[in-house]
Amino acid sequence: MGGAFRIMRAVAYRDVLLALKSGGGWLQGIVFYAVFVAFMAFAFGPDGNALRTAAAPTIWLATLFAIQLAASEMFVSDLDDGTLQTLGVEQPSLLAYVIGKLIGVLIIVGGPLIVAAPIVLVMFAYGGVNVAIILPSVALGAVALSLAAVIASAINGALQGGGRFTAILAAPLSIPVLIFGIDATNLAIESSQIWSVEMQFLTALTLFLTAIVPGFSVLALRLGLE
Amino acid sequence: MKRSEFEKINLQCSEVACARGGVLVVGGVSFELSGGEALLIYGANGAGKSSLLGAISGRLPLSQGELNWYHENEALTQRQAALGVAMLAHDGATKPGLTVSENLRFWCSIYDKPKGDIASVVKEVKISGLEHRRTATLSAGQKRRLSFARILLANRPVWLLDEPTASIDDAGKADISAMIESHSARGGLAIIATHEALDISHRSLRIG
Numbered sequence: 001m002g003g004a005f006r007i008m009r010a011v012a013y014r015d016v017l018l019a020l021k022s023g024g025g026w027l028q029g030i031v032f033y034a035v036f037v038a039f040m041a042f043a044f045g046p047d048g049n050a051l052r053t054a055a056a057p058t059i060w061l062a063t064l065f066a067i068q069l070a071a072s073e074m075f076v077s078d079l080d081d082g083t084l085q086t087l088g089v090e091q092p093s094l095l096a097y098v099i100g101k102l103i104g105v106l107i108i109v110g111g112p113l114i115v116a117a118p119i120v121l122v123m124f125a126y127g128g129v130n131v132a133i134i135l136p137s138v139a140l141g142a143v144a145l146s147l148a149a150v151i152a153s154a155i156n157g158a159l160q161g162g163g164r165f166t167a168i169l170a171a172p173l174s175i176p177v178l179i180f181g182i183d184a185t186n187l188a189i190e191s192s193q194i195w196s197v198e199m200q201f202l203t204a205l206t207l208f209l210t211a212i213v214p215g216f217s218v219l220a221l222r223l224g225l226e
Numbered sequence: 227m228k229r230s231e232f233e234k235i236n237l238q239c240s241e242v243a244c245a246r247g248g249v250l251v252v253g254g255v256s257f258e259l260s261g262g263e264a265l266l267i268y269g270a271n272g273a274g275k276s277s278l279l280g281a282i283s284g285r286l287p288l289s290q291g292e293l294n295w296y297h298e299n300e301a302l303t304q305r306q307a308a309l310g311v312a313m314l315a316h317d318g319a320t321k322p323g324l325t326v327s328e329n330l331r332f333w334c335s336i337y338d339k340p341k342g343d344i345a346s347v348v349k350e351v352k353i354s355g356l357e358h359r360r361t362a363t364l365s366a367g368q369k370r371r372l373s374f375a376r377i378l379l380a381n382r383p384v385w386l387l388d389e390p391t392a393s394i395d396d397a398g399k400a401d402i403s404a405m406i407e408s409h410s411a412r413g414g415l416a417i418i419a420t421h422e423a424l425d426i427s428h429r430s431l432r433i434g
Contacts, residue, residue, distance in 0.1 A: 003338065010335030014321070014328075021323050082317030087336070089283040089313040090380070092305035225285055226246075 004096040011100025012107065019108045029070035030112040036062045037116075041123050048125040055124035056185040059138065060178055062120075063113050064145050070109040071149035072166035074101055075157035075221065088225045094218045102150050102214070110142040121189070129189060136194055137184040140206050141177060147209040148173035154217035158224025177205055232383040233261030233413030235310060236296040237282070243290035244274070244281040250289070251277040252433055261383060264406055264416040264428040273434025275419035276316070276388055282417060283313060283386050295384075312380040314387040318373035322362035326353065326372055329361055333376045347378040352401065367398040374405055385409055385416040391424065400425070 019026035040058040044050050078084040087097055117138040118131035152169035183198040193199075236259070243253035252274035259265050269275045280286035282293065284304060295307040302310070320329045330344045348354055351371040361369065370390070377385060385406070391399045403425045406416050410426070418424065 006335055006338060010332055013335075014324075014332045017328065018321060018323050077321075080317070081321065082315035082319040083321070085285070085315040085317075086313050086319040089285050089315075089386070090308060090311055090382075091336075092308045226280075226287070 004093075007091070007096035008100040008103060011097050012103040015101065015104030016107055019104075026070075026108045029066040029109040030116065032069055033062045033066040033113055033116060036065065037120050037123065051125045055121055055126060056134075056182045056189065058124070059117050059120050059134070059185065060141065060182050063117070063138065063142055064174055064178065066113055067105070067109055067142065067145045067149050068152075068167055068170060071105050071146065072153050072156070074105060074150070074153050076153075079157050079160075079224065084221060085225055088222065094221055095214055098150070098154070098214045098217045098221070102146060105146045105150065106143065110139075110146055114139045114142055126189065130192075133188045133192055133194065134185050137181060137188055137199055137202060140199075140202055141181040141185075144177045144181075144202070144206040144209050145174060147206070147213040148177065151213045151217050151220070154220040154224075158220045160224070173209065177202065177209075180205065231297075231413075232415075234298045235261045235383045235415050236299075237294070237384075237415065237417075238296065239282070239291070239293050241291035242278075242281060242288055242293055244277045244286055245289040246277055246286070252281075253290070255291070255431070255433065257429075257431060259415055259417070259429070261413045261415050262410050264410050264418065264426055266424060266428045266430045267417065267419045268421065268430055268432045269419075269434040270421060275421075275433065278433065279386055279388055279417065279419045283311060284308060310382050311384045311386055312377040312382040314373055314377060314385070314390055316388050318369055319376065320361050320369065320372055323360065325358050325360055326364070327357040329372065330375060330379060333379055337380045339379055339381070343379055344375075347375040350378055351375045351405070366393045367395060370394055370398065370402070374402065378405070383414050385414060385418075387416065387418045387420075389420060390418060391420065391422060 037058055040054060041051065044054045075084065088094060114135065117134060121131040121134065148170040149166065152166045155169055156166050180198045180201040184196055184202050187193045187196045187198060238258050240256045242255045244251050255278060257265065267275050267278055277286060281288055284307065295302040295310070327344060331341060334341050334344060348357060351374045353368055353371045353375065356364065356368060361372065364372065390402050394402065406418070407426050409416055
């Protein structure tokens with residue numbers, strides 16, 4: 001167990017280091033997020049009511065796209081430079097590696113997005129309310145959407161598709177997360193309800209994805225190494 | 227595993243065949259190899275050297291035959307066998323964006339070795355002074371030396387090397403041969419897929 005934890009930490013640390021040294025590559029997700037949100041605000045115009053209706057869907061779609069944009073090629077470089085091949089031979093299991101990659105994505109991409117979400121609310125005419133109330137649902141959603149991106153990019157890497165079909169592969173897993181996530185965020189904003197039924201569904205979905213994604217991603221990567 | 231334990235390792239291959247995409251690439255390969263020995267797998271490009279190495283490493287499934295690792299006559303599980311192997315893949319498993327020492331620190335954590343080991347392996351593969359260079363700026367020969375630094379760091383009894391001397395100059399080849407020789411001398415087992423002769427005492431297997 002100690003060994004698995006050590007490998008997870010090493011992989012996550014290495015990915016964060018690579019992102020920081022990549023000349024701003026880690027900013028890709030959050031920059032896209034900021035631009036998308038700003039354009040949506042302009043697209044819906046100055047009507048306060050229309051803006052408020054659009055707030056939660058905009059945050060969620062921006063999060064989804066930003067994560068997929070940043071994570072779609074997460075296994076490509078390790079497949080290309082022989083790292084994954086080497087780990088696949090030398091380590092009995094790739095599970096710790098995959099979990100390390102996930103933690104890396106959450107730190108590099110998810111972290112900035114979660115911090116940005118409450119700020120977005122202010123742009124969407126929610127100046128008066130306690131904007132931090134949406135954090136639990138958005139944070140949980142970022143985890144679930146990252147998990148969907150992980151399995152999609154593992155399958156994609158195995159097929160050597162280079163990330164082109166990640167969005168399609170992740171769709172069946174992302175859509176339920178979006179449906180319950182947007183409702184949970186809306187309820188949090190409108191009635192300060194954090195632990196709503198929708199939030200419970202979102203939690204269940206996230207736990208379900210946590211249970212299946214690492215194992216299936218390992219299987220996909222193993223097939224890709226053959 | 228301790229160094230004295232290295233020579234107790236033994237590999238037995240009988241009638242191994244390996245297929246890729248339903249097409250038989252190598253077939254009927256049998257050999258036995260013990261600690262202290264090096265096996266060179268010769269063959270032209272496309273003869274199936276990498277596939278055979280992939281099958282030996284457990285990465286590719288065998289379509290026929292049997293392949294077993296032993297430690298003092300005791301069969302090793304797949305897990306134990308994997309933990310005995312250090313692999314040099316076609317690409318060296320280093321990140322161009324990281325420095326030499328950052329790359330080696332990552333592998334130190336993977337292999338659970340103290341970071342203090344880095345200085346000695348860097349010296350052993352003769353890339354001292356390059357520790358803070360970005361790996362992308364190294365020459366092909368220096369990158370290969372870095373990959374060997376990783377393999378020395380792993381300190382594992384079995385070396386599986388895929389074309390270790392490809393695009394390397396004569397001095398580099400001599401150093402790589404010397405490293406394989408000293409691995410054999412301390413009881414290690416090495417299997418090397420290559421299309422050119424190496425100046426080491428070895429057994430050979432010609433395929434294709």
